[in-house]
């Protein structure tokens with residue numbers, strides 16, 4: 001097997017048994033796109049293509065692909081301690097990682113480990129409910145999310161999430177959930193560079209929801225500081241600050257879902273640092289391990305953990321956890337990647353590159369089909385006019401066209417979302433946008 005080939009027969013029979021997630025299975029299996037190896041900024045496909053990664057995998061490979069330091073740390077951990085029970089037992093790497101993580105965000109003093117963004121979200125929602133009860137606010141059982149929010153695929157996450165196709169066939173969801181309106185407003189904000197000027201007042205809709213249900217019934221509100229999966233929806237200037245103020249006014253916990261914004265994506269450690277707004281909990285995953293071992297985490301702000309510590313010492317304080325919470329190999333991967341982020345100043349690097357990235361995103365203004373361009377940190381979005389009667393078709397064709405020309409982009413609806421590894425070079429940025437521009441000109 002060489003770097004460019006795979007000892008696997010990609011014929012329909014072999015592809016069939018895998019029920020692929022969030023994928024048009026039949027379409028994919030007719031014309032598969034298999035990635036067989038990766039290094040730094042590039043993938044190699046099963047049919048010999050070199051593909052520039054414009055999406056850090058799925059927003060996760062922030063330090064670039066196949067980092068030797070991570071592989072070595074995971075290998076060393078696996079041969080030393082492969083697995084340790086997660087309940088009523090511990091192992092050093094989980095404690096070490098919790099210390100390292102809480103040092104990154106001084107307002108947060110404890111971390112709960114999960115195995116994905118979805119689990120981190122469900123964990124945060126459950127901690128919210130249990131916390132309110134622990135402080136004598138047990139009537140606060142309502143959870144609020146936002147339209148066009150994505151919080152993974154657990155029942156908690158899809159309940160507070162706001163994507164119709166992720167909800168509609170899965171029954172009634174959690175009871176008592178309500179949603180804020182989304183903040184995407186092309187009429188007022190199209191082609192703005194960085195944060196939109198208009199829309200901070202949409203946070204006041206939280207006042208309307210409080211008036212409808214009463215604050216005494218509301219435990220928490222969860223939002224993505226920057227919504228990624230529904231096409232890079234940026235918070236209008238002042239919006240997150242307003243949400244924080246309203247939550248404070250009514251004793252509602254604020255959760256930032258930082259599964260994509262965590263670990264340098266905006267050119268700061270987390271969005272909380274970038275925006276200067278401190279939520280009560282932060283969920284993260286993806287960049288936590290550079291995507292290499294599944295892991296999610298919830299940061300809780302000072303005081304939350306303490307509220308659970310009043311019962312006798314032999315009491316389990318929170319009846320929640322996973323067999324793989326703080327899995328040793330995941331902890332080793334995370335410690336190694338956090339070290340790379342620091343050693344290579346990758347968050348600062350993202351901040352330095354952001355203006356170049358912004359210019360590159362906006363260089364597509366006037367390109368066929370483009371109705372909006374958005375950017376923040378090393379995130380970019382190109383919104384396309386949907387094809388008449390065939391929503392998503394144009395963007396999917398652009399995705400295929402770029403793949404054929406050696407650039408991996410991600411599409412959601414008719415929006416192209418971009419989020420390269422933070423090690424991206426200017427020449428890579430040029431290649432990404434040149435390719436997209438050419439592909440858009442060539443498609444109908």
Ligand code: PLP
Nearest residue numbers: 116117118150151152257259285
């Ligand atoms: N929350 C946000 C904001 C996400 O972007 C994602 C995944 O893209 C998730 C949660 C779910 O993470 P996972 O796919 O690891 O469960």
